[in-house]
Amino acid sequence: MxxxxxxxxxxxxxxxxxxxxxxxxxxxxxxxxxxxxxxxxxxxxxxxxxxxxxxxxxxxxxxxxxxxxxxxxxxxxxxxxxxxxxxxxxxxxxxxxxxxxxxxxGRSRNDQVATDMHLYLKRRVLEIQELIRSVQSAILKQAGEHVETIAPGYTHLQRAQPVSFAHHLMAYFWMLERDYGRFEDSMKRIDVSPLGAGALAGTTFPINRQRSAELLGFSSIYENSMDAVSDRDFIIEFLANASMTIMHLSRFAEEMIIWSSQEFQFIEMADAFSTGSSIMPQKKNPDMAELVRGKTGRVFGNLFSLLTVLKGLPLAYNKDMQEDKEGMFDTVHTLMGSLKIFAGMIDTMKVKTERLSQAVNEDFSNATELADYLAAKGLPFREAHEVVGKLVLTCIQQNIYLKDLSLKDMQEASSLIDEEVFTVLEPSEAVKRRESEGGTGFSQVRNQIEKAKTILEA
CATH class of the missing domain: 1.10.275.10 (Fumarase/aspartase (N-terminal domain))
Incomplete structure (x- = not known):
């Protein structure tokens, strides 16, 4: 042929x-x-x-x-x-x-393929944004049901302070909202037509590039024909945005994997998003979450691959640029699949409220409450910090928790402590009192949820 x-x-x-x-x-x-x-x-x-x-x-x-x-x-x-x-x-x-x-x-394969990819990404980005919204909706549903469910909050994967479980979930809502915004902003660069730029220098035919752009629904055209056929920034930007999004999903996946373990037992994943073992009958593995976590590697790789392809290319088109498509397609399919899986995983996960309650009542995550309590009574915070630290050490040595100490034991550490301290040490009280804007206090979390609902409804 x-x-x-x-x-x-x-x-x-x-x-x-x-x-x-x-x-x-x-x-x-x-x-x-x-x-x-x-x-x-x-x-x-x-x-x-x-x-x-x-x-x-x-x-x-x-x-x-x-x-x-x-x-x-x-x-x-x-x-x-x-x-x-x-x-x-x-x-x-x-x-x-x-x-x-x-x-x-009046055209070349060079402007033709660039046009195809602009059209392709323009559509896929809109679909990805819809899928981000579906994950956010699932988060919002779970958050609405667990505003007053208290969970351990962590730093360094060590118990830190008690928080509303809804507050923890809503952190991911706002991460995804930034992701949505990045994709939204990227449309300014995607929604541009290269059609009619020719191989690199335009054409001698009296074409109307604005008209072909209008027919394809593009909002503008490239002003430089060489830039039009050699630009792949819009794909790199998409891959970078996709990398950020799947990184956020991976962080959430990691927490869901930990939470569903025998050691934590904070949640249970639905059977539909879990698998068993070929040899161990008792196993229920969070494979879908693990797959999402694992797929970050290929999405990150696609970004770095295209950056590497383009870094030394002279203008205008080079055959190297044929390598721009497979990674783009793979990232689109991978991210869309991951978002679909995630919406289902979150929507169907069972939150074990009794286990969470047990967890926050058997740790020292209320230590900061006691330090703040002393500081509010006039003791400099650094001194309050030291007093509470010594009380925690005493508890560890006796294999008890702060709430198990007698009032006498506490008053030996500081005369500022009175009966009110036992209310202060209650995890639900500790959470409820954190009413600074954006904090984990119940009313603040409800405010977040209402703002999030407004975003989704808009």
């Missing part, structure tokens, strides 16, 4: 060279974007008088037929035609004859 670009060449490449050169195995995912870009381009060519009305109508009809075949999976893509663009042009010529060869007038 002769190449569509083969006029210059007297010898065809060997089959294994074709296979190495071809990208059709993965860029066929751009089939609909490529066809839509072609329809817009041909429509513009017709309106500009570059193609006759008859030619325009014939080509658009042929492209419509290819769209139907593509939707039905009836296009036999071939590595001999290298990529999605040459495959579709080959099919078009087969469908409507040599007039199909006029499809490529």
């Amino acid at each position: 002769s190449k569509l670009w083969g006029g210059r060449f007297s010898q065809s490449p060997e089959e294994w060279v074709d296979e190495f050169n071809a990208s059709i195995d993965f860029d066929q995912q751009l089939v609909m974007e490529d066809l839509e870009g072609s329809v817009a381009h041909v429509t513009m060519l017709g309106e500009c008088g570059i193609l006759t009305k008859k030619e325009t109508d014939e080509i658009i009809h042929g492209l419509s037929v290819l769209k139907e075949k593509a939707a039905d999976g009836k296009l036999p893509f071939s590595v001999q035609n290298e990529d999605i663009h040459l495959n579709l042009e080959h099919f078009l010529i087969q469908e409507i004859g040599q007039v199909g060869g006029k499809l490529h007038t």
